[in-house]
Amino acid sequence: MGSAARLNLVSAAWRLSADYWMLGVLALVGGVFSLLTVQEQDRTGRDAAEHLARALAADAPPAARVFIVAKTGQDDARFAEALERILKAGPFEVAGQVQGDPRDTVQALRKIAGDGGRIDIIATTRDCAEWPALARLGDTVPALAKAQVRFPAGYTWPTFLKADNLLNVASQIVVIAVIAIGMTMVIITGGIDLSVGSLVALSAVIVAWLIGRWGGEGASPTTMVLASMGAIAACGLVGLFSGAVITIFRIPPFIATLGMMQVASGLAFLLAQGESIYQIPDSFTWLGRGADLAGIPNAVLLMAALYAAAWVFMSRTVLGRHIYAVGSSAETARLAGIRVRGVLAAVYAASGLAAGLGGVVTASQLKSGAPTYGQMYELYVIAAVVVGGTSLSGGEGKVLGTLIGAFLIAVIWNGMNLTHVESYTQKVVLGLVILAAVLLDTLKTRSWPWRSLKPPAA
Amino acid sequence: MTTRLLTLVLAAMVGCALLFGCGDGGTTPAPKPPAKPAAKGKVVIGVSLLTLANPFFKEIEKAMREAAAERGYELIVTAGELDPAKQKDQVDDFIVNKVSAIVLCPCDSKSIGTSIQQANKVGIPVFTADIACLAKDANVVCHIATDNLGGGRRAAEAILEATGGTGKVAVIEHPVVESCILRLKGFTEEIEKANAAGTAKIQIVGRWPGMGAKDEAFRKAEDILQAHSDLKAIFAANDPMALGAIAAIEKAGKSGATIVVGFDGMPEGKQAIKDGKIYADPIQFPDQIGRLTIEAIARHLAGEELPKEILIPTRLYRKADAEKDPTLGKGV
Numbered sequence: 001m002g003s004a005a006r007l008n009l010v011s012a013a014w015r016l017s018a019d020y021w022m023l024g025v026l027a028l029v030g031g032v033f034s035l036l037t038v039q040e041q042d043r044t045g046r047d048a049a050e051h052l053a054r055a056l057a058a059d060a061p062p063a064a065r066v067f068i069v070a071k072t073g074q075d076d077a078r079f080a081e082a083l084e085r086i087l088k089a090g091p092f093e094v095a096g097q098v099q100g101d102p103r104d105t106v107q108a109l110r111k112i113a114g115d116g117g118r119i120d121i122i123a124t125t126r127d128c129a130e131w132p133a134l135a136r137l138g139d140t141v142p143a144l145a146k147a148q149v150r151f152p153a154g155y156t157w158p159t160f161l162k163a164d165n166l167l168n169v170a171s172q173i174v175v176i177a178v179i180a181i182g183m184t185m186v187i188i189t190g191g192i193d194l195s196v197g198s199l200v201a202l203s204a205v206i207v208a209w210l211i212g213r214w215g216g217e218g219a220s221p222t223t224m225v226l227a228s229m230g231a232i233a234a235c236g237l238v239g240l241f242s243g244a245v246i247t248i249f250r251i252p253p254f255i256a257t258l259g260m261m262q263v264a265s266g267l268a269f270l271l272a273q274g275e276s277i278y279q280i281p282d283s284f285t286w287l288g289r290g291a292d293l294a295g296i297p298n299a300v301l302l303m304a305a306l307y308a309a310a311w312v313f314m315s316r317t318v319l320g321r322h323i324y325a326v327g328s329s330a331e332t333a334r335l336a337g338i339r340v341r342g343v344l345a346a347v348y349a350a351s352g353l354a355a356g357l358g359g360v361v362t363a364s365q366l367k368s369g370a371p372t373y374g375q376m377y378e379l380y381v382i383a384a385v386v387v388g389g390t391s392l393s394g395g396e397g398k399v400l401g402t403l404i405g406a407f408l409i410a411v412i413w414n415g416m417n418l419t420h421v422e423s424y425t426q427k428v429v430l431g432l433v434i435l436a437a438v439l440l441d442t443l444k445t446r447s448w449p450w451r452s453l454k455p456p457a458a
Numbered sequence: 459m460t461t462r463l464l465t466l467v468l469a470a471m472v473g474c475a476l477l478f479g480c481g482d483g484g485t486t487p488a489p490k491p492p493a494k495p496a497a498k499g500k501v502v503i504g505v506s507l508l509t510l511a512n513p514f515f516k517e518i519e520k521a522m523r524e525a526a527a528e529r530g531y532e533l534i535v536t537a538g539e540l541d542p543a544k545q546k547d548q549v550d551d552f553i554v555n556k557v558s559a560i561v562l563c564p565c566d567s568k569s570i571g572t573s574i575q576q577a578n579k580v581g582i583p584v585f586t587a588d589i590a591c592l593a594k595d596a597n598v599v600c601h602i603a604t605d606n607l608g609g610g611r612r613a614a615e616a617i618l619e620a621t622g623g624t625g626k627v628a629v630i631e632h633p634v635v636e637s638c639i640l641r642l643k644g645f646t647e648e649i650e651k652a653n654a655a656g657t658a659k660i661q662i663v664g665r666w667p668g669m670g671a672k673d674e675a676f677r678k679a680e681d682i683l684q685a686h687s688d689l690k691a692i693f694a695a696n697d698p699m700a701l702g703a704i705a706a707i708e709k710a711g712k713s714g715a716t717i718v719v720g721f722d723g724m725p726e727g728k729q730a731i732k733d734g735k736i737y738a739d740p741i742q743f744p745d746q747i748g749r750l751t752i753e754a755i756a757r758h759l760a761g762e763e764l765p766k767e768i769l770i771p772t773r774l775y776r777k778a779d780a781e782k783d784p785t786l787g788k789g790v
Contacts, residue, residue, distance in 0.1 A: 071580075071582075072578075072581040073580040073581040074580075101599075101758070102758060102760065102761040103762065106760075106761030107761075131759045132501075132759050132760045133760050133761035140760065140761055162554065164553075165554045168547075168550050168554055171550075172550065274633055276566050276568045278568035278571075289572060289576070365543070366542055367569065367593070368566070368569045370566055370568075370569065370634060372634060373541075373543060417547075417548070418551065423539070
């Protein structure tokens with residue numbers, strides 16, 4: 001490789017690492033939580049059935065009568081079916097199975113005992129084996145006191161790295177992350193938008209209210225889509241209004257959006273009359289709770305798509321470049337012919353739209369709209385943006401950095417929950433993380449010697 | 459370089475802080491079990507309360523921990539802190555942790571439906587304590603609470619007693635939680651019954667949301683007193699809100715002229731009754747709620763059938779009761 005090419009590669013790697021070093025921090029924190037949550041995990045479904053069948057084949061007496069117990073739910077259903085199939089193919093006799101709660105199990109067992117049947121082994125999952133009904137079988141069904149309760153051995157793995165936990169982390173941060181897209185743009189222009197939390201509430205209430213008026217629980221998908229678009233548009237208009245107040249009347253963004261925060265919250269409470277609106281069809285939760293593609297929540301896919309679009313917008317379009325220009329120096333941008341007012345109005349409208357979408361997703365997750373949603377969200381959103389590397393003084397920042405920042409907050413939150421950190425301690429830790437990020441932000445804006453080592457920006 | 463190093467150090471510090479901070483943050487210390495047959499695993503119960511700032515829920519938590527410790531159950535206690543989205547996340551985490559049972563005091567009786575449905579899908583039994591779920595299609599094994607409807611009626615009796623049957627009454631409520639909805643229902647039904655029977659002429663001038671909190675209720679009460687200078691009484695749907703109303707009444711110089719009836723009977727509320735600030739409270743027994751919830755879980759896991767709800771009656775607690783109460787100190 002020629003020296004010029006090598007230098008390009010090195011400088012590209014350096015730039016990448018300088019811009020996205022937060023990814024390293026994210027990996028480190030994830031690693032810490034993975035170590036802290038290593039535990040015995042339960043096998044589920046067919047995997048569990050196969051392991052248990054193997055264990056039984058190894059040490060159970062031949063022609064033993066086995067009764068299968070499982071809970072309701074997809075995983076347990078697969079476990080029970082697979083186990084019955086495998087055991088029947090082997091040297092065992094399957095006396096029957098039950099899928100339900102402890103009471104159903106006890107009733108089924110009592111019936112067999114009452115009919116004089118014999119059960120040698122009760123094959124079940126660890127969750128069910130913990131039920132006192134089974135753990136103290138001798139007390140519950142004396143006739144079956146000799147039956148052995150068997151469940152598959154677990155495997156050691158960090159709870160943090162379990163697939164459903166990681167998907168949980170992603171889906172728990174969706175609303176904050178989506179709103180953070182708009183907030184990133186606002187902060188890059190040197191402004192701030194404090195109204196996003198109230199806009200989440202307003203949007204959730206509007207979409208719930210519209211659905212309630214246009215069919216309630218029998219509303220059609222078209223109605224739901226229209227209601228969602230209505231709510232998002234309304235919030236976009238509020239954002240546009242904030243932008244107008246800021247650009248035309250020169251009111252500082254902090255004050256203007258603080259005022260709009262109160263207005264939006266009040267409107268939400270007025271519309272909902274203080275209660276939560278819940279006359280919404282079950283299918284509305286498709287966005288917030290559905291997971292169509294390989295178990296990945298739909299909301300997470302939406303978030304990914306929006307971030308991809310935002311990245312293209314900010315780095316490849318004219319308006320995106322103008323946003324950075326306005327943030328670096330509004331006066332210079334104006335002299336260069338950029339319509340500064342238009343750009344500012346656009347970013348605040350975008351922030352409103354993003355918050356509106358966040359509100360619709362929240363309403364979809366909770367299948368209701370209440371004016372109490374979104375409290376304090378603006379702080380978490382701003383935290384995600386700042387932790388992601390966007391400077392509060394404007395002019396620089398990366399949308400993908402915000403995504404990393406949002407995930408860092410989500411990972412710390414989830415990790416603290418998994419390690420049973422008390423909720424008040426959690427607040428302290430999260431506050432410290434935000435402070436640390438802002439500290440780093442202020443340190444970065446001063447000239448440090450290392451900055452001269454960076455190759456000139458492309 | 460320096461800033462990057464700093465970040466890594468900070469991240470490491472956060473990690474260490476968590477290592478020390480975690481551990482017995484929310485779990486019960488497992489007592490040494492007596493010689494009983496080796497249980498295959500441990501029963502873990504995930505609890506999400508409404509808030510840990512209200513002493514009522516702290517009492518429930520305390521009773522639950524005691525009952526759980528007796529049985530060797532592990533308890534993970536969290537609180538939604540009035541945020542339905544936060545509570546949803548907590549339930550999701552319980553599901554990932556595959557707890558044996560979930561106990562909820564919903565922050566929003568309607569929004570909690572989707573979370574309960576998630577738990578139903580994986581077969582984790584859900585119990586509600588104090589506040590019920592009002593969403594359809596959400597299966598709750600058992601609801602353990604105070605008889606809020608009856609309690610609301612008791613509160614109406616207290617208002618009728620205190621005001622002599624006539625006058626204007628304002629209500630400070632929290633309509634997103636079912637327990638407060640029921641209290642209001644019992645209250646208004648009883649007042650309307652008395653009005654209809656001709657034995658009273660009470661006018662309910664309006665209902666204001668106090669968010670279940672003292673500061674919000676204080677602000678609302680100030681506004682109410684401004685709007686209705688001849689207000690005879692205020693009924694607040696819980697003690698923190700009653701205490702907020704009292705603060706507003708004292709500030710407006712109307713102590714004695716405007717009567718307050720609360721609900722709960724928490725120590726601060728009982729003290730206020732002793733001091734004559736609150737006329738009376740229908741009191742609840744949160745320790746019973748906590749204890750009976752864990753008992754219900756134990757019975758369910760042992761295979762017993764449970765009723766859909768277990769309701770604990772309230773009792774009207776007046777100044778005379780407060781004066782005889784040995785748990786209260788000398789008032790202010």
